[in-house]
Amino acid sequence: MPQQASPRGTFLKIADVVKARIERNAEMTELPSVADLMKDHGISRGVALRAFAVLREEGLAEPVPGGRWRVVRDGQHEDRRPLVERIADVISTEKLSVGDTFPSAS
Template identity: 50%
Template sequence: MTSQQPQSAYLAIADQLRQEIRNRPAMTDLPPGADLMAQYAVSRSTVRRAFAVLHREGLAESLPGGGWNVSP
């Protein structure tokens, strides 16, 4: 029996966005939270946690009034 746990949804979303940021250097905006909620069938808080991971890594920044940009 393995001790591996399935990856948390927010980490999977963060991984996908991280790859997209790295593969698309011209990318400036992250997808809207509502789009990610629908795509991954997750809650708003799960998407926020994914954005927070990217923010801690210096890859994303929150915009006033909502939304997220790729950090320059």
């Protein structure tokens, strides 16, 4: 009787495979597409997305506009939140009031 693969944990195995590729290739800047993972590993879209989520939680990848994922190397993480969210965060953190001078990097 043929043995069936268990879908439980498959996304973790795929995340490990992608993580190993990132570690082996210092020039790698972009993860394979969801479609490429699906085709190469015979997995569903949901499994591929869960694997990407694991990489994101571990700080190894982040989504970029257009549905792609970027590799994040140590010291390369940038705040990619929308500008309005970043400004609101500064206002609340610095406890700024109307008329206060906005802090500037320059």
